[in-house]
Amino acid sequence: xxxxxxxxxxxxxxxxxxxxxYGGAAHVGxxxxxxxxxxxxxxxxxxxxxxxxxxSAAIAEGFGDPRVRVVRNExxxxxxxxxxxxxxxxxxxxxxxxxxxDVCLPERFERQxxxxxxxxxxxxxxxxxxxxxxDGRKVDELRTRLDDxxxxxxxxLVNRLPLAHPSVMFRREPVLxxxxxxxxxxxxxxxxxxxxxxxxxxxxxxxxxxxxxxLVHGGQQSSRHWDEQQANNDASIERFVHALAxxxxxxxxxxxxxxxxxxxxxxxxxxxxxxxxxxxxxVVAGAAERFNLAAGQRAALADRVxxxxxxxxxxxWRTGLRRWQRTAPPLARFAGSGRARxxxxxxxxxxxxxxxxxxGRPAAGRQSP
Numbered sequence: 001x002x003x004x005x006x007x008x009x010x011x012x013x014x015x016x017x018x019x020x021x022y023g024g025a026a027h028v029g030x031x032x033x034x035x036x037x038x039x040x041x042x043x044x045x046x047x048x049x050x051x052x053x054x055x056s057a058a059i060a061e062g063f064g065d066p067r068v069r070v071v072r073n074e075x076x077x078x079x080x081x082x083x084x085x086x087x088x089x090x091x092x093x094x095x096x097x098x099x100x101x102d103v104c105l106p107e108r109f110e111r112q113x114x115x116x117x118x119x120x121x122x123x124x125x126x127x128x129x130x131x132x133x134x135d136g137r138k139v140d141e142l143r144t145r146l147d148d149x150x151x152x153x154x155x156x157l158v159n160r161l162p163l164a165h166p167s168v169m170f171r172r173e174p175v176l177x178x179x180x181x182x183x184x185x186x187x188x189x190x191x192x193x194x195x196x197x198x199x200x201x202x203x204x205x206x207x208x209x210x211x212x213x214x215l216v217h218g219g220q221q222s223s224r225h226w227d228e229q230q231a232n233n234d235a236s237i238e239r240f241v242h243a244l245a246x247x248x249x250x251x252x253x254x255x256x257x258x259x260x261x262x263x264x265x266x267x268x269x270x271x272x273x274x275x276x277x278x279x280x281x282x283v284v285a286g287a288a289e290r291f292n293l294a295a296g297q298r299a300a301l302a303d304r305v306x307x308x309x310x311x312x313x314x315x316x317w318r319t320g321l322r323r324w325q326r327t328a329p330p331l332a333r334f335a336g337s338g339r340a341r342x343x344x345x346x347x348x349x350x351x352x353x354x355x356x357x358x359x360g361r362p363a364a365g366r367q368s369p
Contacts, residue, residue, distance in 0.1 A: 015043040015109060016090035017098060020082045024100030025054040027215065032060050032068065034103035040110040044069060048086045051076040080189045084180045090172060099166040101215040108211035112169040115207060123202035124170040124194060126163040127211035134217055146206040150297050152198055153287045154304045156240055159258040163204065165190035167212040174202055185236055187229035192236040199243050244286035248279035260312050264319045264327065273330040280305055310335035313342050317349040
């Protein structure tokens with residue numbers, strides 16, 4: 001039997017939970033239960049039904065808890081537009097996200113509210129995540145820290161920002177001021193929003209505890225719309241790069257940070273590599289100015305970029321020896337501390353390439369970091 005809750009308290013709830021549903025009858029009950037079991041109770045749960053073809057909404061209503069409010073779309077809008085409607089319907093100053101097939105651990109909201117209260121500049125806070133299969137077995141985990149502006153900038157550039165969308169809680173007003181979710185960047189609307197908030201001067205954090213269980217299965221949007229997701233995400237990263245360094249080649253910088261092995265197809269010779277080095281320096285300088293980084297923070301960001309380039313320069317021989325030999329040295333000089341390792345790799349690369357060919361191994365495939 002659900003706990004008795006005064007409806008007046010729900011109307012004044014501090015946290016609004018946005019739970020979009022479409023055809024989620026198999027999982028939505030567990031998601032709702034995990035919200036109702038939170039140790040932090042000052043919330044309303046908006047179940048945003050996007051014209052589900054099953055009884056997802058009825059399952060949510062069946063809990064009989066006044067904190068659960070089902071909002072029904074008159075027609076199918078898709079997840080991004082449905083989330084924007086949820087932002088307009090929300091009453092709380094803070095907004096938490098959850099997907100229909102994921103569950104929160106009981107302390108999730110309590111930990112996130114505490115962090116937001118303690119750090120007013122922070123607008124978005126996620127959590128660590130355990131990834132589970134349909135049998136409930138843990139198959140992966142997200143354990144990356146996000147502690148300061150340097151973490152935020154670098155992890156955005158390398159496309160590893162550890163803010164799993166269903167794990168986040170954010171301040172509603174800054175998101176509304178940013179225009180909410182951009183409906184033109186479907187399937188990566190969350191990462192695009194975090195980038196825009198960062199550029200607007202808001203800080204991002206992660207509670208370093210696994211407080212969400214994220215279910216993976218074949219029916220998820222990210223599985224069915226991979227190509228569109230990747231194209232939209234690439235464009236969003238390039239907009240972030242352009243905001244930091246308008247004169248840089250945003251596409252090439254994005255490839256250098258996120259598609260490391262593809263970079264060597266883009267560099268025709270050492271002059272291209274030197275231009276890329278100049279663009280990377282512009283990005284670091286632009287980030288320092290945009291985010292008002294102290295001298296130590298700027299140095300830390302530059303060090304992380306150089307370490308990334310050092311790894312990049314040392315691995316490129318696998319994609320094509322001759323082009324790598326022409327274009328990698330300028331990158332290695334920029335990397336600085338990785339020069340000795342690069343020199344050893346450069347000397348050994350011809351023999352390594354011959355050995356690789358002798359055993360019939362194909363050239364390395366294209367991949368994201």
